[in-house]
Amino acid sequence: MKRGATPANTDAYLAAVPKDARDALEKLRKIIRAAAPKATETISYQIPTYKYHGMLVSFAAFKDHCSFFPGAAVIKAYQSKLKPYSTSKGTIRFPADKPLPAALVKKLVKARMKENEARVRSKAK
Numbered sequence: 001m002k003r004g005a006t007p008a009n010t011d012a013y014l015a016a017v018p019k020d021a022r023d024a025l026e027k028l029r030k031i032i033r034a035a036a037p038k039a040t041e042t043i044s045y046q047i048p049t050y051k052y053h054g055m056l057v058s059f060a061a062f063k064d065h066c067s068f069f070p071g072a073a074v075i076k077a078y079q080s081k082l083k084p085y086s087t088s089k090g091t092i093r094f095p096a097d098k099p100l101p102a103a104l105v106k107k108l109v110k111a112r113m114k115e116n117e118a119r120v121r122s123k124a125k
Contacts, residue, residue, distance in 0.1 A: 005046075006043060006046050007043055007046070008043070009041075009043060010029065010041055010043065010048040013043065013047065013048050014026060014029075014048075017061040018061070018096075020096040020097060021061035021066050021096040022061070023096070024066050024094075024096045024097075024099040025048075025059055025060075025061060025066060027099050027102075028059050028066075028068060028099065028100065028105060029048065029059070031102050031105045031106060031109075032050055032057060032059075032105065032109055034106070035105070035106040035109040035110055035113075036050060036052055036056060036057075036109050036110075036113055038052060039051060039052040039056050039113075040052070044058065045058075047059065047060040048060070050109075052112075052113055052116055053113075053116035053117060053119065053120045054116050054119070054120075055071075056109065056112050056113065056116060057069060057070045057071075057108070057109055057112055061096070064095075065086075065093045065094060065095055065096070066093070066094055066095070066096050066099075067091050067092065067093050067094075068091070068092045068094070068100060068105070068108075069090055069091055069092075070090070070092065070108045070109070070111075070112050071090050071112055071115070072089045072090045073115060074108050074111045074112050074115065075087050075089070075090065075091075075092065077111060078104075078107065078108060078111070081104060081107075082104075085100070
């Protein structure tokens with residue numbers, strides 16, 4: 001895929017990613033789908049994104065790492081469990097050969113779901 005081109009879907013995105021990163025991201029995709037079965041899979045900002053009452057999580061491959069984007073509040077809430085990883089405001093970076101643990105990803109996704117559900121409930125009041 002050409003740089004800057006928007007993939008049609010997550011399968012197309014993953015097909016364009018190098019094998020080591022693809023393997024890590026396919027595992028991440030499977031975990032996200034299991035943790036958030038009602039989330040919609042789409043492409044947003046040219047990367048795979050899951051939506052559930054708004055943006056839930058996203059992931060992407062880069063030259064030297066993969067990234068998982070669960071949002072700033074979740075990263076802050078789980079900062080002690082994320083110490084082994086490079087993080088920034090809304091991003092967790094990890095090497096393709098050392099994917100994020102499934103249990104941790106599930107916790108992060110579930111926390112984001114609760115965050116989005118609470119936001120929807122507060123707007124409904």
